[in-house]
């Protein structure tokens with residue numbers, strides 16, 4: 001399973017990149033706003049800075065909600081770094097049309113705000129590179145986000161779609177472990193759950209024991 005980091009914070013992206021396990025980055029308007037970037041010039045510079053850190057796809061979400069606006073914005077975003085930028089488009093009527101437009105041009109796309117298998121089917125038929133079902137937000141309303149990931153993975157496998165299932169809205173390590181279980185292609189996670197995967201009390205305890213043994217052998 002690939003790991004994307006779900007943030008626009010340059011420090012956190014660099015930290016995940018330095019681990020050597022990072023496959024890409026996802027952002028959204030809320031995550032960009034958190035970084036205090038304002039206006040097109042700053043926003044584009046920020047995406048460029050992200051692209052310069054990570055060696056993989058960087059999802060940049062359009063702000064436009066109409067088809068023409070999405071096409072114009074998507075083209076501009078893609079031009080920031082055509083080797084990395086993935087145009088993130090919402091799963092709406094205009095968004096699906098825009099996914100199809102960019103897919104036909106051979107651009108990478110990420111169809112976001114997916115909450116049903118039906119939406120995931122449309123994203124795949126439009127040719128999306130990634131389909132982003134939101135696990136945490138479904139759990140928040142007492143639905144089962146991981147079941148949705150499993151159902152989409154099965155549906156894509158059954159019909160042979162090439163679209164990758166990008167599990168989004170991941171909140172904790174258990175979400176990540178469940179994503180592995182149901183076969184998500186990618187999990188995009190905040191830094192904290194990624195780092196939490198490293199921790200285990202027996203690893204800490206075992207290292208203490210080894211350190212004591214190593215110290216006892218010093219001359």
Ligand code: E4P
Pocket residue numbers: 006026027028112132134136137168169170188
């Ligand atoms: C990433 O692609 C999504 O925009 C993000 O994971 C949403 O996460 P949230 O539900 O925690 O805001």
